Structures are given as C-alpha cells and as structure tokens.
Amino acid sequence: MLTYIKNSFVLLALIVGAGFISCKKSDGFAHNPSQPMVVNSFAPAAGPLGTEILIKGSNFTTDTSKIKVSINGVRLLVVRVKGDEIMAVITTKTGSGPIQVDIDKGTVASADPFNYQFSYSVSTLAGSGQAGYSDGKGTGASFNFNGVRGQLCVDKDLNVYVADGGNQRVRKVAADGTVSTIAGSGINGYADGAAAAAQFNNPCGTAVDKDGNVYVSERNGRNIRKITPDGVVSTYAHGSGNGGNELTSVVINPTTGEIYWSDFYGDGIYYLHNGNVEKIINHSLPCTLTIDGQGNIYATHYDDQQVWKYTYDAASATFDGGVAIAGTSHVGGMDDGIGLAATFARPWGIAIDSKGNLYVSGQGGGDKSNNVRLITAGTWAVTTIAGVGDNTGFIDGLGYDARFNRPTGIAVDKNNDLYVLDMDNNRIRKITVQ
Numbered sequence: 001m002l003t004y005i006k007n008s009f010v011l012l013a014l015i016v017g018a019g020f021i022s023c024k025k026s027d028g029f030a031h032n033p034s035q036p037m038v039v040n041s042f043a044p045a046a047g048p049l050g051t052e053i054l055i056k057g058s059n060f061t062t063d064t065s066k067i068k069v070s071i072n073g074v075r076l077l078v079v080r081v082k083g084d085e086i087m088a089v090i091t092t093k094t095g096s097g098p099i100q101v102d103i104d105k106g107t108v109a110s111a112d113p114f115n116y117q118f119s120y121s122v123s124t125l126a127g128s129g130q131a132g133y134s135d136g137k138g139t140g141a142s143f144n145f146n147g148v149r150g151q152l153c154v155d156k157d158l159n160v161y162v163a164d165g166g167n168q169r170v171r172k173v174a175a176d177g178t179v180s181t182i183a184g185s186g187i188n189g190y191a192d193g194a195a196a197a198a199q200f201n202n203p204c205g206t207a208v209d210k211d212g213n214v215y216v217s218e219r220n221g222r223n224i225r226k227i228t229p230d231g232v233v234s235t236y237a238h239g240s241g242n243g244g245n246e247l248t249s250v251v252i253n254p255t256t257g258e259i260y261w262s263d264f265y266g267d268g269i270y271y272l273h274n275g276n277v278e279k280i281i282n283h284s285l286p287c288t289l290t291i292d293g294q295g296n297i298y299a300t301h302y303d304d305q306q307v308w309k310y311t312y313d314a315a316s317a318t319f320d321g322g323v324a325i326a327g328t329s330h331v332g333g334m335d336d337g338i339g340l341a342a343t344f345a346r347p348w349g350i351a352i353d354s355k356g357n358l359y360v361s362g363q364g365g366g367d368k369s370n371n372v373r374l375i376t377a378g379t380w381a382v383t384t385i386a387g388v389g390d391n392t393g394f395i396d397g398l399g400y401d402a403r404f405n406r407p408t409g410i411a412v413d414k415n416n417d418l419y420v421l422d423m424d425n426n427r428i429r430k431i432t433v434q
Contacts, residue, residue, distance in 0.1 A: 031061035037108040042099055046115035049434045051090040053099070053114065058084055061103055068102040071095065071114055090116065092434050119434045120385045122402035125419065126173045127427030129394065133167045133186065141179035143167065145423045148219055149348060149363055151205035151249045151288055151409035152421050152428070160411065160419050161214050162428060163203040170203055170216055170227060173428055182214065183227045190221055195231035205249035209257065217247040217261050224250060224261055237272045239263070249288040255295040255314060262286040262299065269297065281310050281319050290352045298358055300347040305332050307347060307360060307375060325380045334368050334389035342382035345369040345389065349410035351418070361420055364392060364406030371404065372420060372431065386431055394425045404429070
C-alpha cells in the first residue's frame, strides 16, 4: 500500500509539474494584496502521505507560482488552483497543524488543524533469519542473538550498533545494510585490548557518544565496556556491587556525558561516580533505558509492566523517585489507551524521538508483545504502530501487516525512523515513518 501511495505521489508530481506551465495565467481571479485572504474550510480533515486536500476560501489566485501551502512549515504540493479553491497534496512527515496559505506577502491559516496520520513501513535492514555469524550486506549477513535480549543504538551517520549476544560480538550495520564486526573474538569471556581479540560475556546493550565511542553493557559479564573508534576495547566500569548479573542497557546523558546503565536483578539504575559504582535510581527490574535532551530517563519495568519517567535535576545531578506514565501496574495486556489506562505485556525496549515521543518494543515469546507501541509525548497516549502482539512470525509490511518474533531493542535515528532488534528472527528491522 505504501509503495502504491509513493508511486502515485511521484506520478502526480510529474503530471502537476507539466500542468504548471499551462495554468500560470489568471482565469479571471486575481489576488488583491490590499484585502485579507480567507480560508473557509478544507477537506478531508485527516489523512496520511499523499492525501489530496481541497481548500476553499477567498482572495486566492490562479498563478501557482505565487502560492505556497504548508503545515508546520512543511510545504505541500499544489495540484491545481481556482480563484476560491486550492488543491494540495500532503507530503511526508508534515505532522498535524493548521493549513497555511501564503500569496505574495499575505498569509492566512485555517482555524482547525489538519490531522496527519503517520504510516509505519517495516522492512529488513540486515540478517538472513538463520542463526549464525557472517558479515555482509543485508540478508547476506547473519546474527545469533540466542535469547540474549539485546539492545541497539544509532549514530548521526545512521550506523546502527548491535549487541550480538550469541556471537559474543558487537556489530555495526551501515545505512545501506552492510554488516561488519567492530569488536569481539567470538569467545565468551573477559579480555580488553584490540577489538578482534577482545572477549565479551553476553553483550546486551549499546550506546554511542558524540565522538564515536561505543559503550556496551554485558548481561552476564557485569561490566560496561568501551570501544573506541580505532578499535580498542577497555572496561569503563565493573559491575561489582550492582546486585545481579544482567546489565541490560546503557545510555549517555546528553547534558553531562554521564553513562547510566540498568541492572535488571540489581533493581536499579547505576553510574560511575568519582571512581565508584553507585545506584542513582532504585526501582525493581528495569529492562531498558532511554534519555531525552534534558537528561530525564525513561525506563521499562518488567514486573510493573509499565513505563516510568525519572526527572533529572541538573543542579544536584540527581533524579527524582520517578512516576509511571504508561501502563497499568502489574497488569499484563495489549490494550491501547491513555497513560495508565493502557496495558503492556512485559515491555522491554524503549527509545525516544526528537519530539519526545517514546517507542516501546515487547519481548514476545510467552507474552503477547510481538509489536511496537508509540507513547505520544505529553498525553502519554499508547498506540500500536507495527505488528500484532499475540502473532509471531516474520513479515515485512505496513503497520499491522508486519510480524515480529520477540522484538527487544529499539532505537530512533535523526530522521525519527526506527530500528528494531528482532531477536528470534535474528534480524535487524527498520521502520520507516512517513
């Protein structure tokens, strides 16, 4: 369906582009710059990429070269004009908002917003689907997640860094799907040094800083490791004193550069402070963390079956006790809804986009969570955007047509597109947001 929309949109653009030449001259309507423009109505009120909107008003023009139609500053394609009507087509990622019409120096906006409906197209970025180890491009590469609920992250160049727990390696997936190994000999153990000789004990989470250093949490090694861009592995922090043996994710505070990690059985979130590992947030069974531009942490919690927010106080470099923002406490399910009225089934991965929206991927398996959920910033409304919770499998497609098999890690890139570590499918999936 999305391919059809895109192809139709391109064809429409070509037809319209040719039509511009013949409709530039006035057909009896002329814009009067001394009089206000008016937008009386538009229809439809909502739609996705490719939606045609008929805008009705007055004091427009038929000279298409002088008309600009936009939503949130994103320009729409003007298809045709008549003095009191404009037909425009919704382009990608406009978001919801009033429709603005600009002619010469005049401007007017609709009283009501157009409600943009995002589309979520799932594809396979890399992975053959068979457990194994091989670098290569796209489906020519192999992963072996082997039940390690791995996380991933993405840098400014759209490189995805993947903790490949079953292979005891850290892998990089370039934007074109080319997979390479950046560290790990494949031996389950503990050894720092040159990347190819380094040993990991079930690497689980990854985070990349502005300088290209990759931090890795180990599920069983109980260490946070650091991989430099030139391929040297060192130990950033020992997990001694952290409680249990699952360091499930790692994040970087963008305001300070501090490294935080979740210790699943250590019942909290930790960091290295003055050379000592300290618990900075105390809460049971944290799964995965993400962090916003102000340093606030969002975490999925396994037994709570909720998503929590921990607010950062920059003055004291501390966090509050946290508040649940989505999910009904200790109630499993797949119900969409507002905030605490929604339900999750053992939520695992979590990531945040540039607008503060959160994305949660379930771990699947015995829980009905083989999908990706959106938590809208501010309202905390929970919506399922890809996959069906109680359906496992492997299908690329649009939204509910897609299928996952125990998705765990999730990451968001600078374009607000998503990447999912699809554990039991041994694939990295990409969700393109349109």
